[in-house]
Amino acid sequence: MRKWRMLLFVTGMLLAGCSEEASPPDEQEVESTDEVTVSEYPLFNDEKNRLILSHMDVLDGGAVRISEPVQASASYEVWSNGKLIEGGGGHFQDGEIEIISFSLRESSMEIGKKTLTFVYNDESASSNDIAAEPEAESFRSSTMLVEKEDTLSRDERKPVWGYTATDEDTILIRKPEDVQKAEYGVLVFIQKGEPEE
Amino acid sequence: MMKRNRLIAVGGLFLLLFGCSNNENERNESSPPKEVSVQASSLLDPDQTELKLHLNWTGSGAVTFAEPSSVVMSYELWQNGTAIDPGGTFPSVDPAESVSFALRPSAKELGKQTFSISFPDSAVMTTELPGLPTEPEPVAHGAVQLLGIDEAIIQPGEKKAVWGYAATEIGKTSPGSEDELKQSPWALIVYVEAVQ
Numbered sequence: 347m348r349k350w351r352m353l354l355f356v357t358g359m360l361l362a363g364c365s366e367e368a369s370p371p372d373e374q375e376v377e378s379t380d381e382v383t384v385s386e387y388p389l390f391n392d393e394k395n396r397l398i399l400s401h402m403d404v405l406d407g408g409a410v411r412i413s414e415p416v417q418a419s420a421s422y423e424v425w426s427n428g429k430l431i432e433g434g435g436g437h438f439q440d441g442e443i444e445i446i447s448f449s450l451r452e453s454s455m456e457i458g459k460k461t462l463t464f465v466y467n468d469e470s471a472s473s474n475d476i477a478a479e480p481e482a483e484s485f486r487s488s489t490m491l492v493e494k495e496d497t498l499s500r501d502e503r504k505p506v507w508g509y510t511a512t513d514e515d516t517i518l519i520r521k522p523e524d525v526q527k528a529e530y531g532v533l534v535f536i537q538k539g540e541p542e543e
Numbered sequence: 544m545m546k547r548n549r550l551i552a553v554g555g556l557f558l559l560l561f562g563c564s565n566n567e568n569e570r571n572e573s574s575p576p577k578e579v580s581v582q583a584s585s586l587l588d589p590d591q592t593e594l595k596l597h598l599n600w601t602g603s604g605a606v607t608f609a610e611p612s613s614v615v616m617s618y619e620l621w622q623n624g625t626a627i628d629p630g631g632t633f634p635s636v637d638p639a640e641s642v643s644f645a646l647r648p649s650a651k652e653l654g655k656q657t658f659s660i661s662f663p664d665s666a667v668m669t670t671e672l673p674g675l676p677t678e679p680e681p682v683a684h685g686a687v688q689l690l691g692i693d694e695a696i697i698q699p700g701e702k703k704a705v706w707g708y709a710a711t712e713i714g715k716t717s718p719g720s721e722d723e724l725k726q727s728p729w730a731l732i733v734y735v736e737a738v739q
Binding site: 389394395396397398400401402403404407409445447449451452453454456457461463465467469471 | 586587588591592593594596597598599600603643644645647648649650651652653657659661663665667
């Protein structure tokens with residue numbers, strides 16, 4: 347009887363040991379392949395960068411941090427009164443992307459146009475000269491569209507930042523639709539790619 | 544011997560006190576002009592790569608002062624030995640610890656260059672300069688550090704060239720001094736003047 351008890355105990359230990367070893371890797375795998383979180387990253391509002399920004403024509407910008415390194419891309423859309431007038435970007439960056447920053451400035455290549463730059467933490471960058479904003483618009487604003495820790499699912503194209511120029515100061519950007527309806531609106535998206543094999 | 548030593552000590556103490564009070568008096572009557580100790584610096588830290596990639600600077604530089612100093616910044620634009628833009632002056636409002644400057648392609652007028660001088664207290668001066676020459680091709684251009692590795696002293700009322708940006712014809716020696724800059728096809732020279 348005593349032997350039986352011992353055996354039960356040992357079996358129990360084995361089972362417990364097995365289950366402990368077996369279940370966590372499954373959970374981790376689910377996390378790393380399907381869902382990560384994205385949050386705002388302070389780049390342009392960092393105090394030590396203030397001096398540098400005084401030498402730039404940057405209208406506005408922002409940055410996001412992904413909870414773990416993934417294959418990722420940034421893309422944009424330019425909207426005018428509810429109509430999509432231009433889109434671009436979206437090239438997946440190989441390697442380990444954690445921070446993506448973006449800035450919008452007046453173009454020095456074509457006067458009136460704007461230059462939208464994407465910078466990744468692997469020190470790759472791309473600049474796009476995008477459609478000009480209508481001249482009369484004088485109320486400009488921008489906002490981060492991500493919360494503190496938003497989930498980013500596989501293949502989800504998530505709007506993270508919006509910029510608008512309008513002729514009235516009543517438009518408040520709260521959601522991507524607000525940017526799309528403005529006289530001139532720019533949306534920046536990020537997307538998580540397929541996990542690397 | 545003892546007495547002599549004591550006398551020297553007392554005399555020294557007297558001198559010290561006299562010296563100190565003299566300094567204090569000078570400081571009390573509106574702060575006197577001071578020499579400025581200046582050293583070359585850079586505007587971007589090596590760890591600011593993410594921000595760097597958003598910049599479209601043609602060139603940039605900075606200088607730091609050994610202690611917060613009242614200075615007047617100015618610039619001149621030279622072309623083949625002639626000053627084509629005598630520039631403007633930009634004084635620091637409060638004593639500044641440093642000053643930075645950057646040159647970037649203008650977003651207001653195609654081909655022109657925008658030049659900015661910025662103090663850490665957020666005061667910024669921005670001006671549009673004629674563009675860098677594209678003829679005769681080929682042209683090389685780059686920043687020229689006019690301060691050595693060591694600190695330089697600027698006397699009150701003195702103006703010192705601290706940084707330059709020049710275009711040179713390829714094959715010719717890059718300018719290394721204020722005079723050489725002035726002879727270049729296009730040269731911007733930045734000066735620091737210690738307030739008198």
